[in-house]
Amino acid sequence: MKIRKAIFPVGGLGTRFLPATKAMPKEMLPVVDKPLIQYAVEEAAAAGIEDFIFVTGRNKSAIEDHFDHSTELESVLHSKGKTDAVKTVQEMMKTPGSVSYVRQQEPAGLGHAVWCARNLIGDEPVAVLLADDLILGSPALKEMCDEWTGGNMVATMHVDPAQTSSYGIVTPGKEIGNLIEVKGLVEKPDPKDAPSTIAVVGRYIIQPSVFATLSTHSSGAGGEIQLTDALSREIGKTPFFGYQFSGTRFDCGSKLGFLQANIAFALERDELKQPLQDWLNKIS
């Protein structure tokens, strides 16, 4: 079965990036010249996703505008003969009707955000992508979809033992290639309680049954409704694997990760690579 739909939870307040995010969604912060959310949408499209569902909140209209035509901009670019720029803004447009928005009226957690999209999903598995987790290299969701044969799946990576309290952490079972059986899952455990250092990164393939579990609205870590908790309740009912993706992940929810991502992605650009590298050598 093919994964056709993806949910992008974009309702967060972005308090760690204030004042930049006072009036602008954190998902619109650019890495080099592209907003975080566009990287996530492009990764989903590379995995064959056809329906793009954004769970938004207040102050998020810039995201809707970003994925819409800007007729005035396009006609100015046309009249100035800036065909490359016209291509850049037109290529990112999705087929009419394939982008939907649903509003999360309160910031009640990632699980709640995903649950808000339930009426747009129906009875099929769906991908979830967190734009804060930016992945350089091979698109992680495509790698996951290629390996997925049913059940639930999360992207995973090893983290420093001191960092377990920032992630969903897996109790690992058997390993088959890049797949790790998930025997347990806990949200943001203290390092002393963490079952491993295998962390969940923001790429998920979830079964529709997860929505039923989420509808119980049980709150977990931080008093929020956690996707991690709903997924952990599915263990034993359906296959559940972690997938160790091959790319490099940047935590763009933190200032350091965001700055690192900007440098790493800029070093991938032909026109920026050498001058940036020269400058980095000079200042280090």
Ligand code: G1P
């Ligand atoms: C969320 C999830 C967490 C996951 C993390 C990955 O946490 O709840 O399980 O490990 O994303 O980035 P957040 O970073 O939104 O607090």
